Amino acid sequence: MTTELTKSTSLEDESPVVQPETETAPAQTFRELGVIDSLCEACENLGFSTPTPIQARCIPIALQGRDLIGLAETGSGKTAAFVLPILQALMETPQPLHSLILAPTRELAQQIARTVEALGATISVRCTLLIGGMDMMPQAIALGKKPHVVVATPGRLLDHLENTKGFSLRQIKFLILDEADRLLDLDFGPIIDKLLRLLPKRKTYLFSATMSSKVESLERASLSDPVRVSVSTKNQTASKLLQSYSFIPHKFKDVYLVHLLNERTGQMGILFTRTVHETQRLSFLLRNLGFPAIPIHGQLSQSARLASLNKFRTRSRNLLIATDVAARGLDIPAVDFVLNYDLPQDSKTYIHRVGRTARAGKSGIAISFVTQYDVELWLRIEDVLGKKVDEHKPEKDEVMIFAERVSEAQRRAIMALRDMQEKDTKGRGGRHKKRTRDDMDKEDN
Template identity: 40%
Template sequence: MSATDFSSLNLPAEQLAVLDSLGYKQMTAVQAQSLPLILQGKDLIAQAKTGSGKTAAFGIGLLQTIQPDFFAVQALIICPTRELADQVGKELRRLGRGIPNLKLVMLCGGKPLGPQIASLEYGAHIVVGTPGRIQDHLKKATLKLNKVKTVVLDEADRMLDMGFVDAMQEIIGQTPSSRQTLLFSATFPDSIKQISRSIQRDPARVTVESQHQQAVIDQLFYEIKKHERNNALLMLFQHYQPKNAIVFCHTKIQCDEVAEMLRNKKIDAQPIHGDLEQRERDQVLVRFANQSCPVLVATDVAARGLDIKAIEMVINYELPRDPEVYIHRIGRTGRAGESGLAMSLVAEAEVPRMLAIEKYQKKPCRCDVPASLDRDDSYTLEADMVTIQLDAGRKNKLRPGDILGALTGDAGLDGADIGKIDIFDMSSYVAVSKSALRQAMNYLADGKVKGRAIRTRKIR
């Protein structure tokens, strides 16, 4: 038995069976280094890049402390964004399948307070949420943290960047001093050291290499004039012709303008940033993940928490000022042993940023000019799938199998025409091929899912 096998850990047979069913065989580096410490009850600071498996590391650990027959909040996970909180919540539900009657409640802004209050009234074992909304519930006394055993700060560096330091301190101040505190951060600035000193007791430290293997991600920097940025971006798509991509911008306005420019060139793109309503953000992320929108144009904060394993190309429309932000951006491609492309547009004013990246990576940046690219002016990038929204979800006891069964059964669709299915609290989304869209919509207009009619619409 290898030391990186999950079976080498002192975990219950039920948990090992769940991990096996989910395909969890070997621990990632952050899991192998941190899980033994977490299971010993130690406080921990873990520094690891996006996509390193940190959610399973703290998730498996905290699940072992949950007493299912005791309905009080026993674990609290604080995340910087709603998207990351949603991803963490889904993963914890998967990992906790073997625990009977486990209840997890999501507390994020952008959703009405009423249903969240109702969920908390019935008791919860685990709360996953964002700082602002957790504070709202504490002020209303609808959330009590006096029985919490484990607190997790996920992507703590981003929470500090977003100005949540006081909120984090206030929330943690309402938990028992005997708690275990786990702090996960992609970077380790002085501000992380300061908050650790104030909330942790003699924490163990785990660091997983944040650099990416040179052979996995092909990085290229294209030197441009400032006014050439849009044309150079289009040239990258026409040359590399990826099946999907993320374009990173600095501002919300930039995201909107770039996405519109790409759509005008027949490249399906959607912006995501903080000005979108939560429903709109959910829909954009669902469509990108289920292959019905191949290009995401995002700010750094909005893209935080993305967990999509097969992103072919990341493009820096403008270089970030912090080299570590650059590393996290490009780390969304080249995952799970796959190769990836990381392309950056560099105007003259951004050359110092490129030099800072050189210094951080301890290797010279490979530079080129857009004129060297072979272009296919006829290139388009349009999705093969379309997303359908159903106005029913987890609260209505709807499951992916119910939707799949209705579409492949009474509706008569081929299984190959149905893509990813996502279930939210009050709505669900299913990707279907464009060729099967009319057939699916015609059935859903008059037919039933799980014995009842459900209102549906195509998401554009």
């Protein structure tokens, strides 16, 4: 972690860069950061005792009225770092439609809205959530009640601006772009450009895990003399994350999976796959073997995705099988381990996946399956991490005890998958739909 205060000298990027300073003791309370008593009380009610580094460095700058760029690793507490300053500003100058928060996915938007409502509970903040996959009419009615904060995905927000009578952004005082790199990766750029043209002069906070060239372009278009705060190291994973890999034969991948899950019975885990097909197949396979697994991916309906997340959060299912729809932004508490059943195609995705555990100072475990076809990819990930990851070698005889049961479960899973695909094809009439703004609010997995 860099320890000096530096200033960028690039002509394209002249925002001051604030890095951690060794001579200044970190704030121990939100009150020390300048947060008002009612919001400090809300933090205490939520168990936020000590500010995280991104909160400690962003909140004082935001309270000074500066535009802000916050760069931090996943699970660092970025949401409270921007929610607390906008709520405090709202307390000082109350008005409807005070702040707009944009997020790339429906699940992240829902998570942010919950945080706004929880932190704003002591000051009666009204928050409206605008996301695709849901009926627009109740959302339009909620907008008619003039909420203080709107949390939205870009596509659904633009739908309301074009179709909901009386709704505009002319009064907005604060704009927050969360997971800005992901917003741009999902091709929301043209929609965001259109939204920026509709917004008045306002304070803007941009938060991101990475600072890509696209994000830098967005910074120049949307922020005024911003301060850049970085508390992350490039390609950093959490300090309390224990990482390992298992080198296994591809044809026995499912058998090794069942052996591993059998050893971790009762633990909360997220299993990452590369495709929707594998996500569904594994969920059928594991259910056939008695494991409480549930899938989440971009082709599920919004209600199904919500149901999967709620079941996982409430522990009625302790295994979530996911494509990278769950790799960014979701704050799912108490995840004991992450398994890369399929390796991601790049190291950045690996870091975001394993960031689903060992969050907010807690410990966690990340395990990766590496087959004979994945060696080069895994070596590239290790190279970016800057270290060799420990190898975990299960006893082959112990693993193969499960082979016969797994083989039967595989057969049944394939049959169930075929049945589901046939029903899906009939339901869609075999036609391809045009991509809509609602579709853009999902992840393309």
